Amino acid sequence: MKLGRLNHIGVATPSIADSIGHYRETMGAVKVTEPFDLEAQGVKVCFVDTPGENGTHGTQIELIEPLSDASPIAGFLAKNPLGGQHHVCFEVEDIAEAREWFEEQGKRILGPTRIGAHGTPIFFLHPKDMMGQLTEIMETPKEGAHWSN
Ligand SMILES: CC[C@H](C(=O)O)C(=O)SCCNC(=O)CCNC(=O)[C@H](O)C(C)(C)COP(=O)(O)OP(=O)(O)OC[C@H]1O[C@@H](n2cnc3c(N)ncnc32)[C@H](O)[C@@H]1OP(=O)(O)O
Numbered sequence: 021m022k023l024g025r026l027n028h029i030g031v032a033t034p035s036i037a038d039s040i041g042h043y044r045e046t047m048g049a050v051k052v053t054e055p056f057d058l059e060a061q062g063v064k065v066c067f068v069d070t071p072g073e074n075g076t077h078g079t080q081i082e083l084i085e086p087l088s089d090a091s092p093i094a095g096f097l098a099k100n101p102l103g104g105q106h107h108v109c110f111e112v113e114d115i116a117e118a119r120e121w122f123e124e125q126g127k128r129i130l131g132p133t134r135i136g137a138h139g140t141p142i143f144f145l146h147p148k149d150m151m152g153q154l155t156e157i158m159e160t161p162k163e164g165a166h167w168s169n
């Protein structure tokens with residue numbers, strides 16, 4: 021297993037609109053995607069682009085707002101009402117190989133491999149097995165495009 025690109029940092033928020041305002045007005049973000057609902061994942065999500073090398077974009081901020089009290093991030097927001105850093109997401113070449121690796125390492129994988137907000141397969145690793153960091157593993161988008169819309 022080789023550490024891949026840090027694709028995004030997941031930031032939970034009680035209001036994606038307020039967070040977009042913060043990144044645009046306070047942080048000077050230029051590109052923010054339109055928020056969209058990921059019903060299957062229980063979140064409304066959008067991406068804040070950060071500058072990367074030669075015109076590509078860098079690691080994104082993934083803003084996530086719960087769609088209901090049943091959202092997987094509802095518990096996190098109950099403990100952290102302002103929201104904040106929720107997870108990190110690293111890219112891998114082959115999601116199945118990565119899943120096997122972490123299973124061999126005895127790391128708890130949270131649920132099935134499924135399609136994430138970038139339209140590519142992802143899974144999550146339990147924070148308690150990952151030095152306290154909720155970790156998302158995502159297969160690198162093959163066509164090289166990172167935007168899901
Ligand atoms: C997939 C779409 C999109 C994408 O990038 O493509 C996304 O990233 S969507 C992101 C939202 N979805 C998920 O996070 C799915 C995986 N997460 C989960 O299954 C839960 O959030 C889980 C199991 C990590 C925590 O659930 P919950 O908070 O309801 O459970 P507990 O309160 O029992 O928490 C157990 C234990 O873990 C600590 N915890 C919880 N969240 C985090 C976190 N984000 N970072 C670090 N630690 C976390 C929590 O405090 C508990 O610790 P304890 O010491 O026992 O209090």
Ligand SMILES: [Co+2]
Binds near residue numbers: 030082107109156
């Ligand atoms: Co994510």
